Amino acid sequence: xxxxRIAMVAAxxxxxxxxxxxxxxxxxxxxxxxxxxxxxxTYGQGRAVEDRGYVHHRIRRLRGDDSARSGPRLVKPxxxxxxxxxxxxxxxxxxxxxxxxxNYEAAIVGLTARLRRAVPVVYHSHNLMxxxxxxxxxxxxxxxxxxxxxxxxxxxxxxxxxxxxxxCDYSAGVLRQCxxxxxxxxxxxxxxxxxxxxxxxxxARRALGLTQAGSWVGYCGNLDAYQNLETLLDAFVLLxxxxxxxxxxxxxxxxxxxxxxxxxxxxxxxxxxLEVVAWPDARLAMEACDxxxxxxxxxxxxxxxxxxxxxxxxxxxxxxxxxKVLVPGKDGEVVRDGSxxxxxxxxxxxxxxxxxxxxxxxxxxxRFLSDFTWDAVLxxxxxxxxRCAVSNPLPTRGTHVNVRGWNR
Numbered sequence: 192x193x194x195x196r197i198a199m200v201a202a203x204x205x206x207x208x209x210x211x212x213x214x215x216x217x218x219x220x221x222x223x224x225x226x227x228x229x230x231x232x233t234y235g236q237g238r239a240v241e242d243r244g245y246v247h248h249r250i251r252r253l254r255g256d257d258s259a260r261s262g263p264r265l266v267k268p269x270x271x272x273x274x275x276x277x278x279x280x281x282x283x284x285x286x287x288x289x290x291x292x293x294n295y296e297a298a299i300v301g302l303t304a305r306l307r308r309a310v311p312v313v314y315h316s317h318n319l320m321x322x323x324x325x326x327x328x329x330x331x332x333x334x335x336x337x338x339x340x341x342x343x344x345x346x347x348x349x350x351x352x353x354x355x356x357x358x359c360d361y362s363a364g365v366l367r368q369c370x371x372x373x374x375x376x377x378x379x380x381x382x383x384x385x386x387x388x389x390x391x392x393x394x395a396r397r398a399l400g401l402t403q404a405g406s407w408v409g410y411c412g413n414l415d416a417y418q419n420l421e422t423l424l425d426a427f428v429l430l431x432x433x434x435x436x437x438x439x440x441x442x443x444x445x446x447x448x449x450x451x452x453x454x455x456x457x458x459x460x461x462x463x464x465l466e467v468v469a470w471p472d473a474r475l476a477m478e479a480c481d482x483x484x485x486x487x488x489x490x491x492x493x494x495x496x497x498x499x500x501x502x503x504x505x506x507x508x509x510x511x512x513x514x515k516v517l518v519p520g521k522d523g524e525v526v527r528d529g530s531x532x533x534x535x536x537x538x539x540x541x542x543x544x545x546x547x548x549x550x551x552x553x554x555x556x557x558r559f560l561s562d563f564t565w566d567a568v569l570x571x572x573x574x575x576x577x578r579c580a581v582s583n584p585l586p587t588r589g590t591h592v593n594v595r596g597w598n599r
Contacts, residue, residue, distance in 0.1 A: 194225070194226035194227035194228060195227050195228070195288040195289060195576055195580075196227070196228045196230075196285065196286070196287045196288050197222060197227055197228065197229050197230070197287065197288065197289055197290075197291055197576070198230050198232065198278065198281060198282065198287045198289070198290045198291065198301075198310075199215065199218070199219055199229055199230065199231040199232065199245070199291050199293075200231075200232050200233075200274070200278060200290060200291065200292045200293065200297040200300055200301050201215045201231070201232070201233050201293045201294070201297055202233075202234065202267075202270070202271060202274055202293075202294065202296035202297040202300060203233060203234055203293075203294075204233070204234050204236035204237045205231070205233035205234065205236075205237050205240070205247075205249070206237055206238070206240060207237065207443065208443040208467065208468075208469075208470065208473060209412075209413055209443065210412065210494060210495030210496055211293060211294065211317050211495070213383070213470075213495055214293075214317075214381050214382075214383070214495050215231070215293055216240075216243075217382070217383060217384055217565070218382075218569075218572070219231050219243070219244075219245040220243055220244055220245065221565045221569055222245075222569070222572075223243075223244035223245050224244065225569065225573070229244070229245035229246070230245065230246045230248060230281060230285075230287075231245050231246065231247050231248065232248045232249075232250075232274065232277060232278055232281065233247070233248075233249055233250075234249065234250060234252075234270055234274070235249050235250045235251050235252030235253070235270075236252055237249075248277060248281060250270065250273040250274055250277050251273065253266065253269070253270070267296065271296050271299065271300055274296075274297075274300045275299075275300045275303045275304050278290070278300055278301065278304040279303075279304040279307060279308065282304055282305070282307075282308040282310060283307075283308060286310075287310050288310070288311075288576065288579070288580065289310065289311050289312075289313055289576050289579050289580075290304070290305060290310055290311070290312045290313070291313045291315065292312060292313065292314050292315065292352075293315045293317060294315070294316075294317050294318065295320055295344050295348050298312065298314040298348050298349075298351075298352060299348060301314075301352075302348070302351055302352065311353040311354070311579035311580075312351075312352045312353050312354075313352065313353065313354045313355075313356065313575055313576070313579065314348065314349050314352035314354070314355045314356070315356045316349060316355060316356060316357050316358065316362055316366065316491070317358065317492065317493075318362075318490075318491045318492045319341070319345050319362055319365055319366075319490070319491035320340070320341030320342070320344040320345055321338060321341040321342040321344075321345045321365075322341070322490045322491055323341065323417055323490070323491070323492065324337040324338065324340065324341035324344075325337040325338045325341065326415070326416045326417040327415070327416065345365065345366070345369050346369045346370065349366050349369060349371050350369060350370045350371055352375070353375065353579055354375050354376075354377065354575050354578055354579055355371050355375055355376050355377070356377050356378075356379050356572070356575060357376060357377070357378050357379075358378075358379070358380060358381060358491075358492070358493040359378065359380070359491070359493055359515045360378060360515065361489070361490070361491060361515060362491040363376060363378045365491065377571065377574070377575050379568060379571045379572060379575070380493065380516075380562065380563060380568060381493055381495055381498060381563070381568070382498070382563050382564055382565045382567065382568035382569070383495060383498045383499060383502060383563065383564075383565075384564075384565065385502055385559070385560065385564055386474070386502065388502075388503060388504040388556060389474075389477070389478040389503040389504055389505055390478050392478065392479060392480070392481060394478075395475050395476075395478035395479035396479045398475055398479075399465070399475060399476065399479050401439070401463070401479055402437075405434065405436065405437060406434075406436040406437070406481045406482070406542040407436060407437050407438070407439050407479060407480045407481055407482075408436045408437070408438050408439070408480060408481070408482045408483075408484050408508075408538055408542065409438075409439045409440075409441065409476060409477055409479065409480030409482070409483050409484065410423065410438070410439075410440050410441070410483070410484055410485070410486075411440075411441040411442070411467075411473050411476055411477050411483070411496055411499070411500075412441075412442065412485075412494070412496045413442060413443070413444060414440075414442055414444070414445075414446040414449045417487065417490075417492075418486065418487050419486045419487050419488050419510060419528075419529070420449065420452075420486060421452065422486045422510070422529055422530070422531050422534060423438070423484060423486040423534065424452055424453065424456055424458060424462075425456070425531035426486075426531040426532075426534035426535040426538065427456070427458055427461065427462070427535070428456050428457075428458065428531070429531060429532060429535040430535050430538065430539060432539075434543075435461070435539070436481070436482070436538060436539075436542045437461050437462070437463065438458070438461060438462045438463070439462075439463050439465065439476060439479060439480055440462065440463070440464045440465065441465045441467050441472070441473050441476035441477065442464070442465070442466060442467065443466070443467055443468065443473075444466070445464065445466050449464075450464065473499075474499075474503075477499065477500065477503055477505065478503065478505075480505065481505075481506070481542055481548060482505070482506050482507075482508055482538065482541050482542055482548060483500040483503075483505045483506070483507050483508070484507075484508045484509070484534075484538070485497055485500065485507065485508070485509040485510065485512065485513060486509075486510045486534060487509070487510050487511075487512040488510050488511050488512060488528040488529060489510070489511030489512055489514060489515070489528055490511075490512060492512065493512075493515070493516070494512060497509065497512075497513065497516060498559060498563050500555070501522070501523075501555040501556060501558060501559035501563070502556065502559045502563075503552075503556070504552045504553060504555065504556035505548075505552050505555075506523070506524075506541060506547070506548035506549075506551040506552045506555070507522075507523040507524070507551065507552075507555055508523070508524045508525075508526065508534075508537055508538060508541060509523060509524070509525050509526070510525070510526060510528050510529075510534070511525065511527075511528040513525045516558075517555075521551075521554055522551060522554040522555040522557070522558045523551055523555055524537055524541065524551065
Protein backbone atom coordinates (compact mmCIF):
# COMPACT_ATOMS: atom_id res chain seq x y z
CA UNK A 192 0.00 0.00 0.00
CA UNK A 193 1.31 3.42 -0.93
CA UNK A 194 1.52 5.68 2.10
CA UNK A 195 0.78 9.22 3.14
CA ARG A 196 3.17 11.90 4.30
CA ILE A 197 2.08 13.01 7.75
CA ALA A 198 3.27 15.95 9.85
CA MET A 199 2.69 14.91 13.48
CA VAL A 200 2.68 17.86 15.91
CA ALA A 201 2.85 17.54 19.71
CA ALA A 202 3.34 20.72 21.76
CA UNK A 203 5.24 19.02 24.57
CA UNK A 204 8.67 17.78 25.65
CA UNK A 205 9.61 14.57 23.90
CA UNK A 206 10.26 11.76 24.54
CA UNK A 207 8.67 11.34 27.95
CA UNK A 208 7.01 8.67 30.07
CA UNK A 209 3.82 10.72 30.19
CA UNK A 210 0.85 9.01 28.58
CA UNK A 211 0.22 11.40 25.70
CA UNK A 212 3.87 11.41 24.63
CA UNK A 213 4.03 7.61 24.77
CA UNK A 214 0.89 7.43 22.65
CA UNK A 215 2.25 9.90 20.06
CA UNK A 216 5.56 8.05 19.88
CA UNK A 217 3.94 4.68 19.32
CA UNK A 218 1.41 6.10 16.84
CA UNK A 219 4.27 7.54 14.79
CA UNK A 220 6.17 4.23 14.84
CA UNK A 221 3.11 2.21 13.91
CA UNK A 222 2.20 4.49 11.00
CA UNK A 223 5.73 4.12 9.63
CA UNK A 224 5.45 0.34 9.96
CA UNK A 225 2.31 0.49 7.79
CA UNK A 226 4.09 2.34 5.00
CA UNK A 227 3.49 6.00 5.85
CA UNK A 228 6.11 8.74 6.12
CA UNK A 229 5.93 10.57 9.46
CA UNK A 230 7.63 13.79 10.52
CA UNK A 231 7.18 14.46 14.26
CA UNK A 232 7.59 18.03 15.56
CA THR A 233 7.92 18.67 19.32
CA TYR A 234 9.36 21.08 21.88
CA GLY A 235 13.11 21.20 22.43
CA GLN A 236 13.28 19.55 25.85
CA GLY A 237 14.31 15.93 25.89
CA ARG A 238 16.54 14.29 23.33
CA ALA A 239 16.44 13.81 19.59
CA VAL A 240 14.97 10.46 18.58
CA GLU A 241 16.76 8.50 15.90
CA ASP A 242 16.36 5.14 14.19
CA ARG A 243 12.66 4.83 15.02
CA GLY A 244 11.44 5.17 11.44
CA TYR A 245 9.97 8.67 11.73
CA VAL A 246 11.81 11.97 11.35
CA HIS A 247 12.00 13.92 14.61
CA HIS A 248 12.07 17.73 14.37
CA ARG A 249 12.61 19.71 17.56
CA ILE A 250 12.50 23.45 18.09
CA ARG A 251 15.46 25.08 19.83
CA ARG A 252 15.44 24.60 23.59
CA LEU A 253 15.37 27.90 25.44
CA ARG A 254 18.13 28.34 27.98
CA GLY A 255 16.99 27.26 31.44
CA ASP A 256 13.76 25.69 30.19
CA ASP A 257 14.10 22.05 31.18
CA SER A 258 10.56 21.56 32.45
CA ALA A 259 8.79 18.33 31.59
CA ARG A 260 5.56 19.45 33.25
CA SER A 261 2.16 19.47 31.67
CA GLY A 262 -0.07 22.51 31.99
CA PRO A 263 0.30 26.26 31.52
CA ARG A 264 3.62 28.07 31.89
CA LEU A 265 4.61 31.62 31.01
CA VAL A 266 7.08 30.40 28.40
CA LYS A 267 4.51 28.30 26.53
CA PRO A 268 3.35 31.04 24.08
CA UNK A 269 6.97 31.59 23.04
CA UNK A 270 7.48 27.86 22.50
CA UNK A 271 4.28 27.62 20.48
CA UNK A 272 5.28 30.52 18.23
CA UNK A 273 8.60 28.76 17.63
CA UNK A 274 6.71 25.55 16.90
CA UNK A 275 4.40 27.29 14.41
CA UNK A 276 7.35 28.90 12.65
CA UNK A 277 9.17 25.58 12.38
CA UNK A 278 6.07 23.80 11.09
CA UNK A 279 5.53 26.49 8.47
CA UNK A 280 9.09 25.96 7.21
CA UNK A 281 8.59 22.18 7.10
CA UNK A 282 5.33 22.54 5.18
CA UNK A 283 7.01 25.01 2.82
CA UNK A 284 9.74 22.55 1.90
CA UNK A 285 7.62 19.41 1.47
CA UNK A 286 4.05 18.66 0.51
CA UNK A 287 2.23 16.84 3.30
CA UNK A 288 -1.09 15.03 3.05
CA UNK A 289 -2.20 15.83 6.59
CA UNK A 290 -1.09 17.65 9.74
CA UNK A 291 -2.02 15.52 12.75
CA UNK A 292 -2.12 17.68 15.90
CA UNK A 293 -2.32 16.39 19.46
CA ASN A 294 -4.08 18.61 22.00
CA TYR A 295 -4.98 22.27 21.79
CA GLU A 296 -1.67 24.06 21.49
CA ALA A 297 -0.56 21.77 18.67
CA ALA A 298 -3.89 22.28 16.90
CA ILE A 299 -3.52 26.07 17.11
CA VAL A 300 0.02 25.69 15.76
CA GLY A 301 -1.22 23.53 12.90
CA LEU A 302 -4.11 25.83 12.03
CA THR A 303 -1.79 28.84 12.08
CA ALA A 304 0.86 27.23 9.90
CA ARG A 305 -1.63 26.10 7.28
CA LEU A 306 -2.79 29.67 6.62
CA ARG A 307 -0.01 29.85 4.04
CA ARG A 308 0.17 26.17 3.08
CA ALA A 309 -3.16 24.50 2.38
CA VAL A 310 -3.09 21.13 4.12
CA PRO A 311 -5.83 19.33 6.10
CA VAL A 312 -5.54 19.47 9.89
CA VAL A 313 -6.60 16.55 12.09
CA TYR A 314 -7.15 17.54 15.72
CA HIS A 315 -6.65 14.65 18.18
CA SER A 316 -8.54 15.53 21.34
CA HIS A 317 -6.77 13.98 24.33
CA ASN A 318 -8.79 16.12 26.73
CA LEU A 319 -11.21 19.03 26.99
CA MET A 320 -9.77 22.24 28.34
CA UNK A 321 -12.98 23.24 30.08
CA UNK A 322 -12.57 20.47 32.66
CA UNK A 323 -8.76 20.13 32.81
CA UNK A 324 -7.34 23.67 32.70
CA UNK A 325 -8.84 24.76 36.06
CA UNK A 326 -7.08 21.87 37.84
CA UNK A 327 -3.72 23.60 37.37
CA UNK A 328 -4.76 26.52 39.59
CA UNK A 329 -5.53 26.71 43.31
CA UNK A 330 -7.29 30.07 43.70
CA UNK A 331 -10.99 30.22 42.89
CA UNK A 332 -10.69 33.32 40.75
CA UNK A 333 -7.94 31.70 38.70
CA UNK A 334 -9.97 28.50 38.38
CA UNK A 335 -13.00 30.44 37.12
CA UNK A 336 -10.89 32.29 34.57
CA UNK A 337 -9.24 29.04 33.46
CA UNK A 338 -12.64 27.36 33.13
CA UNK A 339 -13.90 30.20 30.93
CA UNK A 340 -10.78 30.16 28.77
CA UNK A 341 -10.86 26.38 28.51
CA UNK A 342 -14.49 26.39 27.42
CA UNK A 343 -13.67 29.04 24.79
CA UNK A 344 -10.94 26.78 23.40
CA UNK A 345 -13.37 23.83 23.36
CA UNK A 346 -15.82 25.92 21.29
CA UNK A 347 -13.33 27.17 18.72
CA UNK A 348 -10.26 25.03 18.05
CA UNK A 349 -11.88 21.67 17.24
CA UNK A 350 -14.50 23.28 15.02
CA UNK A 351 -11.77 24.94 12.92
CA UNK A 352 -10.09 21.60 12.16
CA UNK A 353 -10.89 19.46 9.12
CA UNK A 354 -11.28 16.23 11.12
CA UNK A 355 -11.48 15.63 14.87
CA UNK A 356 -10.63 12.46 16.79
CA UNK A 357 -12.20 12.08 20.24
CA UNK A 358 -11.04 9.35 22.59
CA CYS A 359 -14.45 8.58 24.12
CA ASP A 360 -18.19 9.16 23.86
CA TYR A 361 -18.10 11.78 26.63
CA SER A 362 -15.62 14.00 24.79
CA ALA A 363 -17.41 13.46 21.50
CA GLY A 364 -20.69 14.61 23.05
CA VAL A 365 -19.16 17.84 24.31
CA LEU A 366 -17.45 18.47 20.97
CA ARG A 367 -20.78 18.02 19.17
CA GLN A 368 -22.31 20.62 21.48
CA CYS A 369 -19.39 22.90 20.60
CA UNK A 370 -20.27 22.71 16.91
CA UNK A 371 -18.18 19.86 15.50
CA UNK A 372 -20.28 18.16 12.85
CA UNK A 373 -20.85 14.43 12.78
CA UNK A 374 -19.11 14.16 9.40
CA UNK A 375 -15.87 15.53 10.87
CA UNK A 376 -15.91 13.63 14.18
CA UNK A 377 -14.53 10.14 14.88
CA UNK A 378 -14.41 8.30 18.20
CA UNK A 379 -11.20 6.26 18.36
CA UNK A 380 -9.78 4.90 21.62
CA UNK A 381 -6.04 5.03 22.23
CA UNK A 382 -3.73 2.04 21.98
CA UNK A 383 -0.38 0.88 23.32
CA UNK A 384 2.04 -1.80 22.21
CA UNK A 385 1.44 -5.17 23.86
CA UNK A 386 4.54 -6.33 25.72
CA UNK A 387 2.95 -9.38 27.28
CA UNK A 388 1.50 -10.07 30.72
CA UNK A 389 3.28 -9.14 33.93
CA UNK A 390 5.97 -11.27 35.55
CA UNK A 391 5.18 -12.83 38.96
CA UNK A 392 4.66 -10.35 41.78
CA UNK A 393 7.40 -11.93 43.90
CA UNK A 394 10.02 -11.52 41.16
CA ALA A 395 9.20 -7.84 40.65
CA ARG A 396 9.24 -7.11 44.38
CA ARG A 397 12.58 -8.82 44.74
CA ALA A 398 14.02 -6.67 41.96
CA LEU A 399 12.76 -3.50 43.66
CA GLY A 400 13.73 -4.52 47.18
CA LEU A 401 10.12 -4.47 48.40
CA THR A 402 8.85 -6.66 51.21
CA GLN A 403 7.14 -9.86 50.08
CA ALA A 404 4.75 -9.79 53.02
CA GLY A 405 1.33 -8.21 52.67
CA SER A 406 -0.25 -6.52 49.68
CA TRP A 407 0.80 -3.59 47.53
CA VAL A 408 -1.55 -1.25 45.65
CA GLY A 409 0.12 0.62 42.79
CA TYR A 410 -0.30 3.87 40.87
CA CYS A 411 1.94 4.77 37.91
CA GLY A 412 1.83 8.20 36.33
CA ASN A 413 2.24 11.92 36.89
CA LEU A 414 1.20 13.57 40.14
CA ASP A 415 -0.78 16.50 38.73
CA ALA A 416 -3.98 17.57 40.48
CA TYR A 417 -6.34 16.19 37.83
CA GLN A 418 -5.21 12.65 38.73
CA ASN A 419 -7.18 13.01 42.00
CA LEU A 420 -4.45 11.45 44.14
CA GLU A 421 -5.68 13.33 47.21
CA THR A 422 -8.65 10.94 47.28
CA LEU A 423 -6.29 7.97 47.05
CA LEU A 424 -4.23 9.20 50.01
CA ASP A 425 -7.38 9.92 52.03
CA ALA A 426 -8.55 6.37 51.31
CA PHE A 427 -5.28 4.97 52.67
CA VAL A 428 -5.78 6.96 55.87
CA LEU A 429 -8.97 4.95 56.39
CA LEU A 430 -7.14 1.62 55.97
CA UNK A 431 -5.68 1.16 59.44
CA UNK A 432 -5.96 -2.57 60.05
CA UNK A 433 -2.77 -4.66 60.53
CA UNK A 434 -3.37 -6.30 57.14
CA UNK A 435 -3.92 -3.00 55.30
CA UNK A 436 -2.07 -2.77 51.97
CA UNK A 437 0.88 -0.51 51.22
CA UNK A 438 0.90 2.01 48.37
CA UNK A 439 3.57 2.13 45.66
CA UNK A 440 3.69 5.31 43.56
CA UNK A 441 5.83 5.27 40.40
CA UNK A 442 6.29 8.60 38.64
CA UNK A 443 8.71 10.18 36.21
CA UNK A 444 8.71 13.45 38.16
CA UNK A 445 8.62 13.81 41.94
CA UNK A 446 6.48 16.62 43.35
CA UNK A 447 7.28 18.17 46.72
CA UNK A 448 3.62 19.01 47.33
CA UNK A 449 2.67 15.35 46.91
CA UNK A 450 5.39 14.19 49.30
CA UNK A 451 4.17 16.81 51.76
CA UNK A 452 0.61 15.49 51.41
CA UNK A 453 1.87 11.99 52.26
CA UNK A 454 3.66 13.26 55.38
CA UNK A 455 0.69 15.38 56.44
CA UNK A 456 -1.52 12.30 56.53
CA UNK A 457 1.01 10.25 58.47
CA UNK A 458 1.47 7.80 55.60
CA UNK A 459 5.24 7.97 55.18
CA UNK A 460 5.73 4.42 56.47
CA UNK A 461 3.06 2.96 54.21
CA UNK A 462 3.70 4.85 50.95
CA UNK A 463 6.75 4.20 48.76
CA UNK A 464 7.42 6.71 45.98
CA LEU A 465 9.73 5.67 43.14
CA GLU A 466 11.10 8.04 40.52
CA VAL A 467 11.29 6.10 37.26
CA VAL A 468 13.31 7.28 34.30
CA ALA A 469 12.48 4.62 31.71
CA TRP A 470 9.55 2.41 30.76
CA PRO A 471 11.09 -0.85 32.06
CA ASP A 472 11.33 0.76 35.52
CA ALA A 473 7.68 1.87 35.39
CA ARG A 474 6.54 -1.57 34.23
CA LEU A 475 8.53 -3.26 37.00
CA ALA A 476 6.80 -1.09 39.60
CA MET A 477 3.36 -2.03 38.27
CA GLU A 478 4.29 -5.71 38.16
CA ALA A 479 5.19 -5.59 41.87
CA CYS A 480 1.61 -4.71 42.84
CA ASP A 481 -1.39 -6.92 43.54
CA UNK A 482 -3.85 -4.22 42.51
CA UNK A 483 -3.42 -1.19 40.23
CA UNK A 484 -5.47 1.90 40.99
CA UNK A 485 -6.50 4.97 39.01
CA UNK A 486 -8.48 7.46 41.13
CA UNK A 487 -9.06 10.05 38.38
CA UNK A 488 -12.63 11.36 38.18
CA UNK A 489 -14.90 10.99 35.17
CA UNK A 490 -14.08 13.51 32.46
CA UNK A 491 -12.77 13.98 28.97
CA UNK A 492 -9.36 12.32 29.23
CA UNK A 493 -8.53 8.68 28.63
CA UNK A 494 -5.52 7.73 30.74
CA UNK A 495 -2.93 5.75 28.78
CA UNK A 496 -1.88 4.23 32.09
CA UNK A 497 -5.21 2.41 32.18
CA UNK A 498 -4.25 0.56 28.99
CA UNK A 499 -0.85 -0.27 30.50
CA UNK A 500 -2.62 -1.62 33.60
CA UNK A 501 -4.94 -3.81 31.54
CA UNK A 502 -2.17 -5.10 29.31
CA UNK A 503 -0.29 -6.47 32.33
CA UNK A 504 -3.18 -8.64 33.44
CA UNK A 505 -3.35 -7.07 36.91
CA UNK A 506 -6.68 -6.26 38.53
CA UNK A 507 -7.66 -2.60 38.09
CA UNK A 508 -9.63 -0.33 40.42
CA UNK A 509 -10.60 3.05 38.97
CA UNK A 510 -12.53 6.18 39.73
CA UNK A 511 -15.18 7.49 37.35
CA UNK A 512 -12.78 7.79 34.42
CA UNK A 513 -12.59 4.00 34.33
CA UNK A 514 -16.31 3.77 33.71
CA LYS A 515 -15.83 4.68 30.05
CA VAL A 516 -13.65 1.57 29.60
CA LEU A 517 -14.26 -0.99 32.32
CA VAL A 518 -17.33 -3.15 32.86
CA PRO A 519 -17.54 -3.21 36.68
CA GLY A 520 -17.17 -6.70 38.07
CA LYS A 521 -16.15 -8.11 34.71
CA ASP A 522 -12.81 -6.61 33.59
CA GLY A 523 -12.21 -4.16 36.44
CA GLU A 524 -13.87 -2.27 39.26
CA VAL A 525 -15.12 1.32 39.34
CA VAL A 526 -15.89 3.38 42.46
CA ARG A 527 -17.78 6.59 43.06
CA ASP A 528 -15.83 9.75 42.23
CA GLY A 529 -14.29 11.64 45.12
CA SER A 530 -15.24 9.12 47.82
CA UNK A 531 -12.26 8.00 49.94
CA UNK A 532 -14.53 5.63 51.87
CA UNK A 533 -15.74 3.86 48.72
CA UNK A 534 -12.19 3.63 47.37
CA UNK A 535 -10.86 2.29 50.69
CA UNK A 536 -13.60 -0.32 50.94
CA UNK A 537 -12.99 -1.52 47.38
CA UNK A 538 -9.23 -1.76 47.92
CA UNK A 539 -9.69 -3.69 51.17
CA UNK A 540 -12.09 -6.12 49.48
CA UNK A 541 -9.91 -6.73 46.44
CA UNK A 542 -6.55 -7.18 48.16
CA UNK A 543 -8.20 -9.83 50.31
CA UNK A 544 -9.66 -11.78 47.40
CA UNK A 545 -7.00 -13.40 45.24
CA UNK A 546 -9.54 -15.23 43.09
CA UNK A 547 -11.44 -12.04 42.21
CA UNK A 548 -8.25 -10.17 41.35
CA UNK A 549 -7.01 -12.99 39.13
CA UNK A 550 -10.34 -13.16 37.31
CA UNK A 551 -10.46 -9.39 36.77
CA UNK A 552 -6.85 -9.35 35.61
CA UNK A 553 -7.41 -12.07 33.01
CA UNK A 554 -10.56 -10.41 31.69
CA UNK A 555 -8.88 -7.00 31.61
CA UNK A 556 -6.01 -8.33 29.53
CA UNK A 557 -8.43 -9.99 27.09
CA ARG A 558 -10.31 -6.68 26.80
CA PHE A 559 -7.02 -4.94 26.03
CA LEU A 560 -6.06 -7.47 23.37
CA SER A 561 -9.42 -7.19 21.63
CA ASP A 562 -9.92 -3.40 21.69
CA PHE A 563 -6.77 -1.44 22.51
CA THR A 564 -3.86 -2.80 20.49
CA TRP A 565 -2.56 -0.94 17.46
CA ASP A 566 -3.91 -3.62 15.14
CA ALA A 567 -7.37 -2.79 16.44
CA VAL A 568 -7.05 1.01 16.49
CA LEU A 569 -4.74 2.10 13.66
CA UNK A 570 -7.09 1.32 10.71
CA UNK A 571 -9.60 3.79 12.17
CA UNK A 572 -6.93 6.53 12.25
CA UNK A 573 -6.08 5.80 8.61
CA UNK A 574 -9.77 6.16 7.70
CA UNK A 575 -9.69 9.68 9.19
CA UNK A 576 -6.75 10.50 6.91
CA UNK A 577 -8.72 9.08 3.99
CA ARG A 578 -11.64 11.42 4.74
CA CYS A 579 -9.19 14.33 4.70
CA ALA A 580 -7.98 13.23 1.26
CA VAL A 581 -11.55 12.99 -0.06
CA SER A 582 -12.76 16.32 1.35
CA ASN A 583 -9.46 18.14 0.62
CA PRO A 584 -8.19 16.85 -2.76
CA LEU A 585 -4.84 18.63 -2.56
CA PRO A 586 -2.11 17.99 -5.14
CA THR A 587 0.72 15.93 -3.72
CA ARG A 588 4.40 15.92 -4.51
CA GLY A 589 6.51 12.80 -4.11
CA THR A 590 3.78 10.67 -2.51
CA HIS A 591 0.63 8.88 -3.59
CA VAL A 592 -2.40 8.66 -1.32
CA ASN A 593 -4.07 5.27 -1.62
CA VAL A 594 -7.50 6.04 -0.16
CA ARG A 595 -8.83 2.59 -1.00
CA GLY A 596 -5.99 1.02 0.94
CA TRP A 597 -6.79 3.11 4.02
CA ASN A 598 -10.35 1.89 4.06
CA ARG A 599 -9.42 -1.77 4.29
